[in-house]
Amino acid sequence: MEDLTYTAILGRVIAQFLPVWIALVVTFAVSIAFKRRLGLYGKLFDSPVGMIGFGIVMFWVFTALLADHIITFDPYLQISGMKNKPMGTVLANAAEGQYSHFLFGGDHLARDVFSRMVMGAREVLKIAPAATLFAFMVGITLGLPAGYFGGRLDTGLSFLANLVLAFPVILLFYLLVTPEIRQTGIPVVLAALLFLFPIIFLTVLLNARFFTDPMKRNLYVGAVLIIGAWAYSGLAFNADPLGVWTMSPNMLNVFVSVVFVNAPTVFRIVRGIVMDLKSRDYVAAGQTRGEGPWYIMLWEILPNARGPLIVDFCLRIGYTTILLGTLGFFGLGVAPDSPDWGSTIDDGRKTLSMFPHAALVPALALMSLVLGLNLLADGLREESLRD
Amino acid sequence: MLIFILRRLGLMLLTAFVLTFIVFYLTNLPPNLEKLARSEGSVRMTDESVAAWIEQNGHGGSVLLRYGQWLGVVPGWTRVDDKGVPRGRCFAAGTDPTAAPRYCGILQGNWGHSTFFRGPVLPNLAEKLSATGWLMLWVMIVMIPSSLIIGVVAGMREGSRTDRVLSTFSIATTATPEYVSGVILVALLASPVTGLSPLLADWGLIEGKVLFQGAASPDRITFWSFTLPVMTIALYGIGYIARMTRASMTEVMTAQYIRTARLKGASFRQVVLKHALRNALIAPFTVIMLQFPWLLNGVVIVETLFNYKGFGWTLVQAAGNNDINLLLGCSVVAVFVVLVTQLISDIGYVFLNPRIRLS
Numbered sequence: 001m002e003d004l005t006y007t008a009i010l011g012r013v014i015a016q017f018l019p020v021w022i023a024l025v026v027t028f029a030v031s032i033a034f035k036r037r038l039g040l041y042g043k044l045f046d047s048p049v050g051m052i053g054f055g056i057v058m059f060w061v062f063t064a065l066l067a068d069h070i071i072t073f074d075p076y077l078q079i080s081g082m083k084n085k086p087m088g089t090v091l092a093n094a095a096e097g098q099y100s101h102f103l104f105g106g107d108h109l110a111r112d113v114f115s116r117m118v119m120g121a122r123e124v125l126k127i128a129p130a131a132t133l134f135a136f137m138v139g140i141t142l143g144l145p146a147g148y149f150g151g152r153l154d155t156g157l158s159f160l161a162n163l164v165l166a167f168p169v170i171l172l173f174y175l176l177v178t179p180e181i182r183q184t185g186i187p188v189v190l191a192a193l194l195f196l197f198p199i200i201f202l203t204v205l206l207n208a209r210f211f212t213d214p215m216k217r218n219l220y221v222g223a224v225l226i227i228g229a230w231a232y233s234g235l236a237f238n239a240d241p242l243g244v245w246t247m248s249p250n251m252l253n254v255f256v257s258v259v260f261v262n263a264p265t266v267f268r269i270v271r272g273i274v275m276d277l278k279s280r281d282y283v284a285a286g287q288t289r290g291e292g293p294w295y296i297m298l299w300e301i302l303p304n305a306r307g308p309l310i311v312d313f314c315l316r317i318g319y320t321t322i323l324l325g326t327l328g329f330f331g332l333g334v335a336p337d338s339p340d341w342g343s344t345i346d347d348g349r350k351t352l353s354m355f356p357h358a359a360l361v362p363a364l365a366l367m368s369l370v371l372g373l374n375l376l377a378d379g380l381r382e383e384s385l386r387d
Numbered sequence: 388m389l390i391f392i393l394r395r396l397g398l399m400l401l402t403a404f405v406l407t408f409i410v411f412y413l414t415n416l417p418p419n420l421e422k423l424a425r426s427e428g429s430v431r432m433t434d435e436s437v438a439a440w441i442e443q444n445g446h447g448g449s450v451l452l453r454y455g456q457w458l459g460v461v462p463g464w465t466r467v468d469d470k471g472v473p474r475g476r477c478f479a480a481g482t483d484p485t486a487a488p489r490y491c492g493i494l495q496g497n498w499g500h501s502t503f504f505r506g507p508v509l510p511n512l513a514e515k516l517s518a519t520g521w522l523m524l525w526v527m528i529v530m531i532p533s534s535l536i537i538g539v540v541a542g543m544r545e546g547s548r549t550d551r552v553l554s555t556f557s558i559a560t561t562a563t564p565e566y567v568s569g570v571i572l573v574a575l576l577a578s579p580v581t582g583l584s585p586l587l588a589d590w591g592l593i594e595g596k597v598l599f600q601g602a603a604s605p606d607r608i609t610f611w612s613f614t615l616p617v618m619t620i621a622l623y624g625i626g627y628i629a630r631m632t633r634a635s636m637t638e639v640m641t642a643q644y645i646r647t648a649r650l651k652g653a654s655f656r657q658v659v660l661k662h663a664l665r666n667a668l669i670a671p672f673t674v675i676m677l678q679f680p681w682l683l684n685g686v687v688i689v690e691t692l693f694n695y696k697g698f699g700w701t702l703v704q705a706a707g708n709n710d711i712n713l714l715l716g717c718s719v720v721a722v723f724v725v726l727v728t729q730l731i732s733d734i735g736y737v738f739l740n741p742r743i744r745l746s
Contacts (some may be wrong), residue, residue: 159398165727166402168683168721174706174714175410180418303416322564329566329688330703345566349692353601356581363567371562378558 004088009103013114016103019069020062027058027271040310043383050379056372060365063118064125071115072099075339082106084355107344107358108335108351116339117361123340126371127251128320131258135320136313137198138259139266144297154271163266163375170260173209176257184216187253191236194259201227208295254333258323262316269312273305280304307384311377318373325366341366388737395733399726406641410452410718422448422709427502428522443468445476457499459492473606475723499712503704508716512701516720518605519697520685522620525613526682530621530628535671537625538632542667543659556634560626565688569619573692577601577615603695616693620685624678628671635670638676670737676732680725 004012015082028045032098035042044050063070081092085106094100104113146154164172181187202224210217234245235252246256277283278301286296328334328342336343341362348359424440425432432440441447445456445464454460456476463476465484477497478487498508543555560568575582579596587593600612639645640663650656652699687699694700698717705713 125464159402163402166406166680166722168725170687171410171702171718171721172683174702176411178706180416180422181413183418186416186417214404242652248590318562325564325566326688330691342566345570349566349570352570352573353578353597354580356570356578359570360574363570367563367567367571370564371559374558374562 003086003090004101004103006088009088012101013103016070016072016114017064023062023066024055024058025343028055031283040380042377043386044376047379047382049375050383051376052378053372055148056368057094057376060121060372061125061371064122067118067122070118071099071112072103073112073115075111075116075119076108076337077112079106080110083110084108084351084358085110086355087357095109104361105340105355105357106264108355113344113361116344117341117365119339120341120344120362120365121369123338124321124324124366127255127324128317129257131255132262132313132317132320133196134194134255134259135262135266135316136309137201138263139196139310140270140302141197141201141204142263143267144184144274144302145269145293147152148270148278148293148297148301148379149207150275158266158271161267164260164264165268169323170330172261172331173257173327173332176260177253177304177327182249182253187249187256188236190250190256194256194263195236199224199232202228204294205298208292208298209323221234250333250335254324256326257327257333258320261323264321267315269308270305273308274301277304308380309382311384314373314377318370318377321366321370321373390718391737392734395730401728403722405724407458407715407719408454410715410722411457412450414718415446415453417576419624419709419711423502423711426709427674443474455492455673457492458491458665459494460557461492462489463487463491468708493716497674498716501705501710501713503708503710503713508712511596512698512713512716512720514642515696515698515701516670518695519690519699521605522610522613522616522690522695522697523682523684525617526620526624529617529674530624533621534625534628535632535668538671539636539659539664540669542563542633542640543663545640546601550633553629557626560622561630563622563626565623565685567617568622569615569689569692572599572615572619573601601693603693605695605697616695619689620682624682627679630673631674631695632671636663637668639667642666669736672739673732673736676728679728681709683724712723712741 032045035045082102083106087105089102091100102112107113142157146157202223206220231245234240235247286300327343328340329346334343344362345359354357420441421437424437441686452461456463465475467473473484475484477491478484500507504511536574537553541550547673552729577597591728599615603612648662687702690697691703700718706718
C-alpha cells in the first residue's frame with residue numbers, strides 16, 4: 001500500500017460520501033418533479049443560484065445526518081505514527097477491517113482530519129438552526145407588539161435591543177461563556193427567560209385564532225402548554241422527569257449566548273417590517289371587523305412578512321455558524337477535543353505554516369456551508385420578489 | 388439639529404453607563420473574584436482566607452458601591468488590615484493615606500492595576516491601542532476605496548456580466564469569516580510547504596522561504612508582514628460594504644433624475660460621476676460606520692491568528708488570565724468605539740441627506 005495521489009484522494013472522498021449523493025439526487029428529483037405544487041420551495045428550483053445554494057446546504061445537512069456511515073475512523077481515535085501526516089497517508093499497520101488511509105491527513109494529535117470534519121458538520125448543524133429558530137421566536141414575539149403598538153413599549157424594547165447590539169460580540173462571548181459564569185447560574189436564568197418565548201409565541205398564536213371555538217382552543221393551547229412545559233423543564237433546568245430533553249451545561253451556555261446575540265437583530269427587522277405593513281388596507285379591514293390586535297399581528301401581518309423573514313432566516317443560520325466557529329476558535333464553551341469546525345481550526349492554526357491541512361479542511365467546510373446558505377437566501381429573495 | 392444631537396448624546400451616555408455596569412457586574416462575579424484571590428494570594432488558600440482576601444482588597448460589599456468607586460463617583464475604600472497597615476483603593480499599602488485623593492476611578496484617570504502587565508492599565512492599553520490603530524489605518528485605506536469601487540461598478544449596470552462576477556465575489560467574501568480567510572491566506576501565501584511560496588522559492592523569485600510573513604509585529608510594519616492581516620480583516624468588510632453600495636447604486640440608477648440627465652444628452656460616464664455617485668454614497672457611509680463593531684471582532688481574531696500584540700490580543704489575554712481591571716479597560720474602550728461610531732453615523736446620515744436635513 002502506498003500514499004495516495006490527489007486524484008485518488010478525491011475519488012475516495014467522493015466514494016465515501018456516496019450515501020449523501022444518493023440522498024441529494026432523490027431530494028432533487030422529487031422536488032423538481034413536484035415543483036409546481038410546492039410553493040416558494042418549489043420556485044427555488046427555477047433559479048440556478050438558489051439551486052446551487054440549496055444543494056450545498058443539503059449536502060451538509062445529509063452529511064450531518066449520515067455522518068456515522070461516512071466517517072472512516074472514530075473522530076476521537078488517535079493512531080500512533082500519524083501525527084501531522086499529509087493528505088492521503090497510508091496507515092503503517094492497519095488492523096483488520098480498518099480503513100487503510102488518512103484521506104485528509106492527521107492532526108496534531110494523530111486523529112483523522114476527514115472524519116473530524118464530517119463529525120464537525122453534525123456538531124455545527126445541531127446548534128445553529130435551532131439557535132436561530134429560538135432567536136426568531138424571541139425577536140418576533142417582542143418585535144410584533146413593539147412595531148404595532150409603538151409608544152413606550154417600543155422605546156423600552158428598542159433601548160434594550162440597542163444595548164445588546166452595542167456590545168462587541170467577542171467581548172460578550174468572553175463575559176458570558178466561561179466556566180465561572182456557569183457556577184453562578186446566569187446561563188440558566190437567561191435560558192429560563194429566552195426559552196419562555198417559543199411557548200408564549202405558540203400559545204398566543206393559537207389562542208388568537210381559535211378563541212372563538214373554546215373546544216379547539218383548549219385542545220391546541222393545552223397541548224402546546226404541556227409539551228412546552230415538558231421541554232422547558234428539561235432544556236432550561238435539566239429537570240425533565242423522563243430524561244428526553246437534556247442539554248449539557250456547556251452546550252446550554254453556548255446556545256443561550258448565541259440566541260441572546262441574535263435576537264435583538266431579529267427584533268429590529270421584525271419591528272421595521274411591522275411598522276411598514278401596519279398602514280396597509282388589510283390591517284385597517286381587520287381593525288374595522290373588530291379583530292384583536294394579536295390576531296392582526298400574528299395572522300394578518302406576520303404571513304405577509306414571511307418573504308423577508310425566510311430570507312433573513314437563511315442568512316442568520318450562516319451568521320450563527322460563523323459565531324459558533326468564533327466561539328470554537330477562542331476555545332470558549334466547547335469540550336477541548338470537540339470536532340466542531342471552530343475548535344479544529346483553532347487546533348490546526350498552531351501548526352498552520354508547516355501542516356496547513358489540519359486547519360484548512362474545516363475552514364473550507366465552514367466557508368462552503370455559509371456560502372451555500374447565502375446563495376440559498378439570494379435565490380429565495382429573487383424568487384419571492386417575483387410574485 | 389442641536390436638540391437631536393443632544394438627545395443622541397444623552398442616550399449614548401445612558402447606554403455607556405448601563406453597559407459598563409453590566410461588564411463590571413459580569414467581571415466581578417464571586418467565582419471570578421475567588422479565582423483572582425487564588426492567583427494573587429496562594430492556590431492553597433482555604434475558603435475562609437479567600438473570603439478574607441476579597442474583603443481586605445476592597446472587593447466586598449455591594450456591587451453598586453464598587454461600581455461607583457471604579458467609576459470615581461464614590462470615595463475609594465480605606466481599611467486597616469490585621470497587621471495595622473492602612474490600605475485603600477487610592478494609595479499603595481504603606482504610604483500616607485491622608486495625602487491620597489478621595490476619589491480615584493476611571494473618571495479621574497485611574498484605570499487600576501493590571502495583573503497581566505504587572506503595571507497600570509492605562510499606559511499599557513494606550514500602547515496596544517496605537518498598535519491596533521496602525522492596523523486599522525491600513526485596513527481602512529484598503530477596504531473603503533476598493534469596496535466602494537466594486538459596489539459602484541457592479542451597481543452601475545444592474546444584471547450585466549461585471550455585476551454578476553462582482554456580486555458573486557462579494558457574497559463569497561461575506562461568507563468567509565476572518566478565521567477562515569486568515570487560514571486560507573496563510574496556507575496559500577505564507578507557508579513554506581503549500582501554496583505559492585515553495586513554487587516561487589524553487590524558481591528563485593523570492594529570497595526567503597515564504598512570500599508573506601504569517602506573523603506581524605507593531606514594531607516592524609512592512610508590506611510583507613502587514614499584507615495578510617490587513618487583507619484578512621478587509622476582505623469580510625469589502626464584501627459587505629460593496630453589497631450595500633451596489634444596492635444603493637442600483638436604486639439611484641433607476642431614479643427619475645438619472646433618466647432626465649441621460650435624456651438631455653449627458654454621457655453615461657458623466658451621469659455616473661456627477662449625478663448618481665453623490666446620492667449613492669449616503670447609505671454606504673452609515674454602513675461603514677456601523678461596520679466598526681464588527682471590525683473590532685475581526686481585530687481580535689486577526690491579532691490572535693497573526694500574534695500581533697495590539698488591542699484585540701490584549702482583550703484575549705485579559706479574559707484568559709482573569710485580569711479584571713484590564714478587561715474592564717478593554718470593555719470601556721470597545722463600548723466607547725461602538726457608541727461613538729453609532730453617533731457619527733446618525734449625525735452624518737442626517738447631515739449628508741438634504742431631504743432629512745432641510746425638513
